[in-house]
Amino acid sequence: MSAQRSYAGLSYDEVLHKYADTVAGVCVARLQNQADAEDCFQNTFIKLFQKSPDFRDENHLKAWLIRVAINECRDYVDKNRRVISLDAIDREHIISRDDERDASWALMRTRPKYREVLYLYYCQRYKVDEIARILGKKPNTVKTLLKRGREELRRIYGGDANE
Amino acid sequence: MNKLNFDSLSRYKAPDEWIKKAAAIPEAPRKKRIVPLYRFAAVAGIVLVSTIGLVIFLTFGNGKAPVISHGGTGATDYGHSETIGETTDTLAPAETIAVPSTNPVIRYAEATEPTATITQTIETQNPSVAPITSQKATEKPSPTVPSTERAITPTDPPKETRPPKPTAPPPTAAPPTDPPLTDCRITVTTGYPSPAGEVPSIETDEPIVFCRMYDASGDLVGCSSLFAEEKRATVVTINPDDSFVVTYDPLEKGLPITRGRYTYVMVDYFLGTELCRGTVEY
Numbered sequence: 001m002s003a004q005r006s007y008a009g010l011s012y013d014e015v016l017h018k019y020a021d022t023v024a025g026v027c028v029a030r031l032q033n034q035a036d037a038e039d040c041f042q043n044t045f046i047k048l049f050q051k052s053p054d055f056r057d058e059n060h061l062k063a064w065l066i067r068v069a070i071n072e073c074r075d076y077v078d079k080n081r082r083v084i085s086l087d088a089i090d091r092e093h094i095i096s097r098d099d100e101r102d103a104s105w106a107l108m109r110t111r112p113k114y115r116e117v118l119y120l121y122y123c124q125r126y127k128v129d130e131i132a133r134i135l136g137k138k139p140n141t142v143k144t145l146l147k148r149g150r151e152e153l154r155r156i157y158g159g160d161a162n163e
Numbered sequence: 164m165n166k167l168n169f170d171s172l173s174r175y176k177a178p179d180e181w182i183k184k185a186a187a188i189p190e191a192p193r194k195k196r197i198v199p200l201y202r203f204a205a206v207a208g209i210v211l212v213s214t215i216g217l218v219i220f221l222t223f224g225n226g227k228a229p230v231i232s233h234g235g236t237g238a239t240d241y242g243h244s245e246t247i248g249e250t251t252d253t254l255a256p257a258e259t260i261a262v263p264s265t266n267p268v269i270r271y272a273e274a275t276e277p278t279a280t281i282t283q284t285i286e287t288q289n290p291s292v293a294p295i296t297s298q299k300a301t302e303k304p305s306p307t308v309p310s311t312e313r314a315i316t317p318t319d320p321p322k323e324t325r326p327p328k329p330t331a332p333p334p335t336a337a338p339p340t341d342p343p344l345t346d347c348r349i350t351v352t353t354g355y356p357s358p359a360g361e362v363p364s365i366e367t368d369e370p371i372v373f374c375r376m377y378d379a380s381g382d383l384v385g386c387s388s389l390f391a392e393e394k395r396a397t398v399v400t401i402n403p404d405d406s407f408v409v410t411y412d413p414l415e416k417g418l419p420i421t422r423g424r425y426t427y428v429m430v431d432y433f434l435g436t437e438l439c440r441g442t443v444e445y
Binding site (some may be wrong): 012013015017021023024025028029038041042046049101102103104105107108117119122123124128157 | 167168169170171172173174176177178180181182184185186188189274
């Protein structure tokens with residue numbers, strides 16, 4: 001069944017192995033919980049298989065996967081309304097703080113609306129216009145979120161560094 | 164910020180377990196395909212049962228059409244033959260039959276086996292008009308007036324109009340053993356609706372009544388056609404209130420009548436409804 005379907009020239013298994021890390025990173029960065037992130041991860045690929053949209057190229061495919069993963073995470077949060085405390089995040093140790101130069105842990109502590117933009121900008125290396133298309137926002141909005149997210153990230157990283 | 168990196172998130176590796184589960188996703192929808200098959204089977208079953216039920220209803224339901232027409236619903240059934248044995252259980256004597264307002268209100272009495280009862284329910288006509296009332300072969304037709312009349316329309320009692328041109332009894336039926344002719348007075352309070360589409364060839368304002376004779380075993384006397392000419396009764400007169408008097412002599416029509424008890428049923432050709440029934444003895 002999967003061999004019969006093509007996603008921008010890739011089979012389902014090829015898409016899965018190529019973009020599994022990206023989708024998993026989006027889910028973990030958004031939900032900060034392994035179990036919840038896994039649910040959204042699976043739902044994202046279920047939608048990929050069921051809907052089988054026509055993709056122009058692999059960039060389109062990757063952006064679609066990220067967009068669906070973010071939406072799945074949002075829906076998941078809305079449905080469950082679970083608030084994960086910072087202590088719980090520390091206990092799960094999703095992102096370790098072994099490397100002093102790795103600010104991933106600080107990014108995980110930013111607010112979700114900033115976290116999505118920061119993750120796409122710094123981790124996935126998307127440009128502002130691309131982030132705007134993925135998130136369905138205006139570029140200026142993305143720029144604003146990016147600017148405020150950097151400030152919050154600086155506060156979190158700097159404050160914690162001062163401790 | 165340039166000194167910092169996000170390697171932990173950028174190089175986040177999806178657990179192998181996640182990938183294995185996601186790789187199995189294409190297998191899951193295959194199992195779900197069974198569900199539509201079940202649904203299809205269920206729908207097909209419902210349709211099949213409904214179709215069978217409809218066929219059964221159409222097949223056996225028509226056998227009960229006389230019962231419906233007896234109730235004065237105006238059901239028309241011109242084509243099938245029937246026997247008394249099939250309907251005697253379901254045809255309860257009805258003193259008056261209420262018909263929907265769109266149909267003619269037909270009130271009639273049912274003549275039962277005893278002669279006395281017949282004289283109660285059926286008006287006898289002028290002696291010159293052969294009465295349908297059954298009588299013993301040894302008795303002569305007598306213009307006895309029924310003691311009680313149950314079947315006359317209360318709002319419009321039948322007039323004692325004599326037929327202007329009475330039909331004489333058949334000359335061949337002169338011997339004392341001649342079977343008496345039957346007479347049936349039918350009161351119709353309203354006119355006929357337009358003839359049904361089944362009988363477009365007959366265009367007449369006069370009522371057309373057929374009389375079916377059944378022997379003691381319930382078999383139809385004469386040919387199997389319910390509306391053969393040999394079963395057509397003669398309309399003697401039509402009253403201003405649309406009631407009419409008919410006579411029927413089976414011997415005159417050439418039916419093989421022998422001694423015994425017969426049941427007659429007057430049927431309106433246009434409406435297909437039973438107007439009256441009774442028994443006669445020859």
